[in-house]
Amino acid sequence: MNLAAAKAALAHLDLDENPASVKSKSRDFFWYSPVLKARLDHVVADFVVSPRSEAEVIEVLRTCYAHDVPVTVRGAGTGNYGQAMPLAGGCVMHLKHLDKIREIAPGRVVAEPGIVIRELDAQTRAASGQELRMMPSTAATATLGGFIAGGSGGVGSVRWGALRDLGNIIRLRVVTMEAEPQIHEFTGEELHRVSHAYGTNGIITEIEMPLAPAYDWVSGFVTLPDFEMAAAFGAALAAEDGILLKLVTVCEAPIAEAYFQRFKGHVTPEDTTAIVMVAPHAMPAFETFLARWPAAKLIFRSDAPDWARDPGPAYEYGWNHTTLRALKVEPRITYLQVRYHGPDYLETIARVRAHFGSELMQHLEVMRENGQIIYAGLTLVRFTTEERLEDIVRIHEDMGAMIFNPHRYTLEEGGRQSADARQLAFKREADPKGLLNPGKMIAWDVPDWSYETIYAYAGMRAAQ
Amino acid sequence: MNLAAAKAALAHLDLDENPASVKSKSRDFFWYSPVLKARLDHVVADFVVSPRSEAEVIEVLRTCYAHDVPVTVRGAGTGNYGQAMPLAGGCVMHLKHLDKIREIAPGRVVAEPGIVIRELDAQTRAASGQELRMMPSTAATATLGGFIAGGSGGVGSVRWGALRDLGNIIRLRVVTMEAEPQIHEFTGEELHRVSHAYGTNGIITEIEMPLAPAYDWVSGFVTLPDFEMAAAFGAALAAEDGILLKLVTVCEAPIAEAYFQRFKGHVTPEDTTAIVMVAPHAMPAFETFLARWPAAKLIFRSDAPDWARDPGPAYEYGWNHTTLRALKVEPRITYLQVRYHGPDYLETIARVRAHFGSELMQHLEVMRENGQIIYAGLTLVRFTTEERLEDIVRIHEDMGAMIFNPHRYTLEEGGRQSADARQLAFKREADPKGLLNPGKMIAWDVPDWSYETIYAYAGMRAAQ
Numbered sequence: 001m002n003l004a005a006a007k008a009a010l011a012h013l014d015l016d017e018n019p020a021s022v023k024s025k026s027r028d029f030f031w032y033s034p035v036l037k038a039r040l041d042h043v044v045a046d047f048v049v050s051p052r053s054e055a056e057v058i059e060v061l062r063t064c065y066a067h068d069v070p071v072t073v074r075g076a077g078t079g080n081y082g083q084a085m086p087l088a089g090g091c092v093m094h095l096k097h098l099d100k101i102r103e104i105a106p107g108r109v110v111a112e113p114g115i116v117i118r119e120l121d122a123q124t125r126a127a128s129g130q131e132l133r134m135m136p137s138t139a140a141t142a143t144l145g146g147f148i149a150g151g152s153g154g155v156g157s158v159r160w161g162a163l164r165d166l167g168n169i170i171r172l173r174v175v176t177m178e179a180e181p182q183i184h185e186f187t188g189e190e191l192h193r194v195s196h197a198y199g200t201n202g203i204i205t206e207i208e209m210p211l212a213p214a215y216d217w218v219s220g221f222v223t224l225p226d227f228e229m230a231a232a233f234g235a236a237l238a239a240e241d242g243i244l245l246k247l248v249t250v251c252e253a254p255i256a257e258a259y260f261q262r263f264k265g266h267v268t269p270e271d272t273t274a275i276v277m278v279a280p281h282a283m284p285a286f287e288t289f290l291a292r293w294p295a296a297k298l299i300f301r302s303d304a305p306d307w308a309r310d311p312g313p314a315y316e317y318g319w320n321h322t323t324l325r326a327l328k329v330e331p332r333i334t335y336l337q338v339r340y341h342g343p344d345y346l347e348t349i350a351r352v353r354a355h356f357g358s359e360l361m362q363h364l365e366v367m368r369e370n371g372q373i374i375y376a377g378l379t380l381v382r383f384t385t386e387e388r389l390e391d392i393v394r395i396h397e398d399m400g401a402m403i404f405n406p407h408r409y410t411l412e413e414g415g416r417q418s419a420d421a422r423q424l425a426f427k428r429e430a431d432p433k434g435l436l437n438p439g440k441m442i443a444w445d446v447p448d449w450s451y452e453t454i455y456a457y458a459g460m461r462a463a464q
Numbered sequence: 465m466n467l468a469a470a471k472a473a474l475a476h477l478d479l480d481e482n483p484a485s486v487k488s489k490s491r492d493f494f495w496y497s498p499v500l501k502a503r504l505d506h507v508v509a510d511f512v513v514s515p516r517s518e519a520e521v522i523e524v525l526r527t528c529y530a531h532d533v534p535v536t537v538r539g540a541g542t543g544n545y546g547q548a549m550p551l552a553g554g555c556v557m558h559l560k561h562l563d564k565i566r567e568i569a570p571g572r573v574v575a576e577p578g579i580v581i582r583e584l585d586a587q588t589r590a591a592s593g594q595e596l597r598m599m600p601s602t603a604a605t606a607t608l609g610g611f612i613a614g615g616s617g618g619v620g621s622v623r624w625g626a627l628r629d630l631g632n633i634i635r636l637r638v639v640t641m642e643a644e645p646q647i648h649e650f651t652g653e654e655l656h657r658v659s660h661a662y663g664t665n666g667i668i669t670e671i672e673m674p675l676a677p678a679y680d681w682v683s684g685f686v687t688l689p690d691f692e693m694a695a696a697f698g699a700a701l702a703a704e705d706g707i708l709l710k711l712v713t714v715c716e717a718p719i720a721e722a723y724f725q726r727f728k729g730h731v732t733p734e735d736t737t738a739i740v741m742v743a744p745h746a747m748p749a750f751e752t753f754l755a756r757w758p759a760a761k762l763i764f765r766s767d768a769p770d771w772a773r774d775p776g777p778a779y780e781y782g783w784n785h786t787t788l789r790a791l792k793v794e795p796r797i798t799y800l801q802v803r804y805h806g807p808d809y810l811e812t813i814a815r816v817r818a819h820f821g822s823e824l825m826q827h828l829e830v831m832r833e834n835g836q837i838i839y840a841g842l843t844l845v846r847f848t849t850e851e852r853l854e855d856i857v858r859i860h861e862d863m864g865a866m867i868f869n870p871h872r873y874t875l876e877e878g879g880r881q882s883a884d885a886r887q888l889a890f891k892r893e894a895d896p897k898g899l900l901n902p903g904k905m906i907a908w909d910v911p912d913w914s915y916e917t918i919y920a921y922a923g924m925r926a927a928q
Binding site: 105106107108129133159160161165166167168170171187188189210211212213215216235238239240241242243244279280281282284285286287288289291343368369370371372373 | 569570571572593597623624625629630631632634635651652653674675676677679680699702703704705706707708743744745746748749750751752753755807832833834835836837
């Protein structure tokens with residue numbers, strides 16, 4: 001790695017070498033995980049470059065390739081798996097300047113990766129009454145490119161499924177890291193080469209996404225006396241095909257009372273809560289549905305607010321904002337990402353909950369998967385030791401719940417614990433020196449890895 | 465019944481007594497059924513009145529109430545269950561003049577019942593880029609009020625479920641037939657009093673419906689070599705939550721070759737066809753899906769048409785347009801309405817098909833029901849005798865397929881073979897003399913009816 005030469009060659013770009021800001025731009029939200037915090041807290045890049053165009057992206061990649069400097073791409077750094085942590089140092093490429101919308105049409109938008117999702121939605125809404133089908137709960141700061149490279153779904157998945165499902169990304173334009181970087185346009189099956197690949201095999205420079213109508217979604221908060229009833233309520237609500245929803249979150253008691261500051265006085269420690277986003281024209285049907293569940297109480301609706309302090313949008317209580325709010329109050333809290341599907345998914349959830357008691361707090365998000373209603377669990381965990389956390393993961397798996405382990409920084413360990421042949425094959429082509437986000441793809445480093453212990457990237461730069 | 469007095473009192477309205485046009489306006493599409501044709505072909509009203517406002521609707525109802533004249537409401541008369549046939553004669557109230565749109569807003573429209581659905585969609589599209597969530601295949605002529613009073617779903621149900629599912633109708637304004645007709649506004653659970661009630665317990669004068677985005681839907685025709693593969697293909701396509709669809713129709717061979725004139729030369733008698741409507745921005749994902757089914761061939765797409773003669777929109781090959789095209793070619797053809805759901809619905813379809821062989825031709829429409837993908841069957845039947853048709857219905861039911869019998873003119877027999885307590889209770893209130901569309905609600909006429917034989921309304925006017 002010839003850092004000095006690379007920096008000199010890139011000096012005419014927006015280059016940041018200030019130690020404090022380089023350190024801050026070398027971090028994402030890995031610290032949700034005590035396991036990752038112990039391993040990644042010291043990680044820092046050598047410099048940050050923020051290209052202003054695709055041409056400058058290509059220049060950065062060509063230059064860093066020539067000087068063997070690793071390049072880790074980032075957006076807002078809201079990922080929780082250490083997706084944007086530059087394990088081997090080198091260059092962090094920040095895409096904040098690539099924030100333009102190129103085209104808005106019925107049902108789709110073409111944009112640059114660095115645009116903040118809330119800003120994108122504001123622009124598409126103003127221009128066409130449309131917005132993205134789905135977004136992370138961090139939409140206020142997260143970028144579109146970061147969501148595609150590091151995310152998997154979120155607010156909107158109750159209707160549209162996961163980000164990688166057919167049709168939820170239309171086209172990606174990708175630059176490779178070679179002596180002479182190449183540009184590829186990917187659609188269809190090819191999208192899987194680079195979506196959710198953490199920037200390990202190319203840099204996304206343009207994105208075409210489907211759009212859905214942008215309604216003035218009503219945030220609704222519902223209390224229920226019982227968790228299993230609430231889980232059944234959420235699933236039944238989402239199964240109403242005629243009630244247009246954007247979010248259905250279920251939080252076991254006492255999550256709302258204990259961690260949602262603005263809920264104080266409106267909920268008790270015994271209240272399970274369901275948090276929903278409903279299209280305004282579906283509110284009458286939602287009220288009709290609610291009346292069929294006499295134990296469910298609608299305690300807040302944003303179209304007729306009656307709390308002294310505005311609680312803000314519903315989606316900032318769902319997905320990983322639930323975790324964020326909990327760990328701000330109770331720092332030992334971390335979480336799991338669980339998938340409950342199959343015909344008995346509600347029973348699986350009940351069994352898991354009964355097994356663990358208060359060590360876990362159940363937090364569920366409705367998703368669609370293969371045309372079915374399923375639950376993602378973003379279970380809150382009262383962390384004690386890494387060993388116990390491993391036990392908790394194993395017990396979930398033994399009980400039939402699938403885990404996407406958020407205490408791992410590699411694609412494989414955070415995913416399905418197996419190599420993705422398409423991502424690996426494209427990395428061979430697009431990143432022959434293995435300089436893109438090093439240490440995140442085990443299949444590249446150690447092809448015969450057994451997954452028996454947590455992977456420790458050998459090239460990780462030591463704490464200084 | 466004092467016809468003369470009623471006609472005299474209504475003479476200042478748009479009143480039609482011309483025998484030829486009264487006869488024509490006394491008919492709907494009951495003749496799809498040889499059973500109904502044998503029983504209803506002679507049915508004719510005494511006069512037709514076409515009110516120009518809700519006030520005139522009220523005047524008609526008040527006047528006919530005073531003179532004991534039955535009133536059967538109609539739109540375009542595209543129903544196949546004899547919904548609009550005036551069994552006891554009297555007055556047909558034609559709502560063609562009530563065709564105004566009152567309000568278009570994000571996600572909803574308020575309109576009068578007599579508006580033709582295609583015209584409504586054209587206006588909402590022009591004003592706001594929106595259209596109805598679902599429509600019958602007869603949208604070119606069918607009215608909105610007729611769809612709600614006599615229909616159950618259709619093109620769009622692949623995404624939104626059935627018309628009576630929560631959220632698919634927002635509000636109905638209804639006038640009763642009393643000495644002094646009353647106006648009711650129904651939402652929520654109350655909608656079920658009058659939706660799909662054939663106008664037996666009130667006249668709908670205003671309708672608020674949810675809207676969805678109006679895309680330039682691409683009509684696609686796909687051939688597959690095998691029916692069971694095609695049924696699996698259609699269900700798998702609809703289960704792709706990220707591929708926005710409006711129609712997925714499956715027609716067993718040789719339906720397309722034998723009955724779809726414009727398909728000649730493009731299909732063989734061995735081709736099963738899948739007929740789809742796909743949002744333009746979902747076409748790349750649809751093509752990706754198609755490529756996963758190597759035996760499926762896309763033989764036509766309306767965004768790149770290459771047939772010498774335009775086949776017209778896909779939806780005019782689906783739902784009951786499939787039947788219409790078939791019986792135009794082969795007049796002995798009639799149909800069944802089947803519902804295949806539950807975990808083994810594809811196996812049920814295969815079993816039914818194997819049992820009947822060429823006596824039936826399978827025609828399937830994907831729907832959503834309770835958040836699940838299911839199939840409606842609009843099975844083509846080579847009619848022989850009424851007795852055999854009864855056998856066919858019974859065999860379906862014995863094999864686990866639910867039948868909505870389109871060879872019956874009563875609400876109960878065409879539905880779930882049981883009285884609808886809500887509709888009956890409201891009829892007691894809204895139509896105390898039993899003058900609204902008489903003979904269509906068995907529960908009103910014969911509360912203890914056993915459903916062992918086909919119901920024959922005692923008040924049916926004899927052929928003249």
